[in-house]
Amino acid sequence: MTRCRLCGSTALESVVDLGATPPCESFLAAERLDAPEPAYPLHLRVCTDCWLAQIPPLITPEETFSEYAYFSSYSSSWVEHARVFVEDAAERLGLGEDSFVVEVASNDGYLLRHVVDRGVRCLGVEPSVNVGAAAREAGVPTLTAFLSPETGAAVRAEHGPADLVVANNVYAHIPDVIGFTKGLRALVADDGWVSVEVQHLLTLIEENQYDTIYHEHFQYYTVASAIRALASGGLTLVDVELLPTHGGSLRLWARPEEAAGEPGRRVADVLAREKAAGLQELSGYTEFSARVAKVRRDLLRFLVDAAEEGRTVVGYGAPGKGNTLLNHCGIRPDLLPYTVDRNPYKHGRYTPGTRIPVLPPERIAADRPDYVLVLPWNLRAELVEQLAYVHEWGGRLVFPIPELSIVEVER
Template sequence: MTSSTTERPAAAQAPDVTLSCRLCGSTDLRSFVDLGATPPCELFLTADALERAEATFPLHPRVCGSCLLVQLPPLIDPGETFTEYAYFSSFSSSWVEHARRFVDAAVERAGLTTDSLVVEAASNDGYLLQHVVARGIRALGVEPSVNVGEAARAKGVPTLTAFLSPDTGATVRATHGPAALVVANNVFAHIPDVAGFAQGLRAMVADDGWVSIEVQHLLTLVRLRQFDTIYHEHFQYYTVATAQRALAAGGLDLVDVELVPTHGGSIRLWARPRELGAAPGPAVAAVLAEEAAAGLDTVEGHAGFARDVSRIRNDLMRFLIDAADAGRTVVGYGAPGKGNTLLNYCGIRPDLLAYTVDRNPYKHGRFTPGTRIPIHAPERIEADRPDYVLVLPWNLREEITAQLAPVVGRWGGKLVFPIPALEVVDPVGRT
């Protein structure tokens, strides 16, 4: 956990009695970190929108004093964000490979055959289910975003355009039969109705089937100061303990957990229908003990994070201002949702970060929400030869360093990683 302080910890402040926990209903909610007010992180602006106002919403997660779920109030409507979505999973080659490895392991664990059905909630552009289809196993994606669902179908992945709810889950089961495996990767944090989503998962999975969920681990978020993964699309932030409670609300028992490195540190939860009576394995107890040792089994143990976040902001702003004063050029790499939390919280504008680039053509010619930084194709970096490249999707550090080393290495450019602490790196190892 973070270092101690003599100041009154944020997590011990008086509860915000007008709010209530979406998991247990308690009104005892305490401040975790206050990141100000920002626009929704995936609502990239077109050029003709630059002269119009943007809606902003408080970005202030709280921790529940009763069940310890860290959560944001549901200030945005998921339908407005996810009907047309700017994030396509397949633009990260390492993420596609991660999905392939997962499918290989899941086939063994769940004993999948060509007669089995695999359903993925929030299946995006078919990045994962394409590997299931390639094995000749029946697959169905449930994806609310029209544009990325179309991309999945173009890959041969059957996709239902819908948000997962108990009713959607029941319809999927009635139409396609029970699923031997239900997958929900990087979506468990994106839904405000935690219990309803878990019930939707239970509705789809066979009575002897498996549910697999990947979601960022709050323990890693705190240890590595990953505050930029807090944004309005993420309604809650899980420990294994709180995820176990959320799954139980849907009739699912947590039986196993894996720690995986994706998104800066995630947990892969394996659950089964409660009727099976499956007991948690030793890995569950081990991670619960690690969370308790870090203090995350108490409200007070969540304190100190806000102070660490402000230190990261100060260090990054000092670097950017010093670079500008010295006549050095700094541009960004990537336009992820997490990058927009960082840019808005720090108050970074085009005077300090001239532009950023992204591999996703959907974002080219658009501007980051709030900070209004232009987004270009990656080739712009080689054309301009900046002194520094600020890497916003730091969770893809290895992949991006390999991509940029032969590019910025031609003129001696350096990469800048802001989290967990400011680090300036020569990607080709020069001294």
């Protein structure tokens, strides 16, 4: 990487180098286990001019998202998060039968189903053929396409301008930040609203959430860098909410610059927090790599000790972030013989790079392991409840992030 993709600067400084890994959602079918598997460098850098943290665009969105292994609806807490958002947004913006809502990267309709239920006209724009088909089957109108200025203009010409454009967990996934932002502006009405949810770099750094660094996440935002990114497409940040999702996320409320007005107090408050954490100078990034290395050492020490003591450890979940963790730590089936996942698409497949089998969740109760390593640690509250049954045989849960934590669960 030689230039920042947002401002064009060459002033890029290393934050953490995680080696080389395969794309995190490229789960392997059994017949591919003897085939070559490409791996790409995973090196996070920060631009010291605009403070956008980023990795090189070594894979394209088309490679990742044309067929996608992640279905949002398999997380109960995420579906509920979407339902609450739709209710609140409808009240905040006065959405009704005459309104139009567009969601970009709408996945399997996990959010827009709630818009449909309210009788509000909507459209999903989803590039992945398989998950978009699932959305349509669920009754959510969905266009299979990547967002660009041209796509945005075509949707607007056919359906009219959107009163609300939602872009949850996609703003990090596109290497052409400026083109994507212009696409958002093309979709939204001149007096409309854009809501963007994206992981907050502040919590990523503070909570050692390095496993959320992977190839389909091209950049990592602070409010300061998000303001600049939104402005590149003609949008102005007017409000921000701090969310607990994904270990700590931002909900950015933006409007076309001509309708925006002055930003609310919360924008200034979060900017002040970021500045106090040193995220607008290199000092805020220099210790991160050492803390990442400690996560790796602690997890490997636990797994090796458990193996030598004859204790069994299996995984729960097969999220993209888990594959960053497994590959960085060099964990193979000798230390983690399998993981399970609620998504049947992943059953019978193997984790990229580490070749760990992905099985149905029922396997845990059948095998009664001593420990369950929870890879989607961001769903901790949900999964402690879901996995309470491991208490029946004295099993315990293990969370690797932000630091190694062994939890005894109770019914």
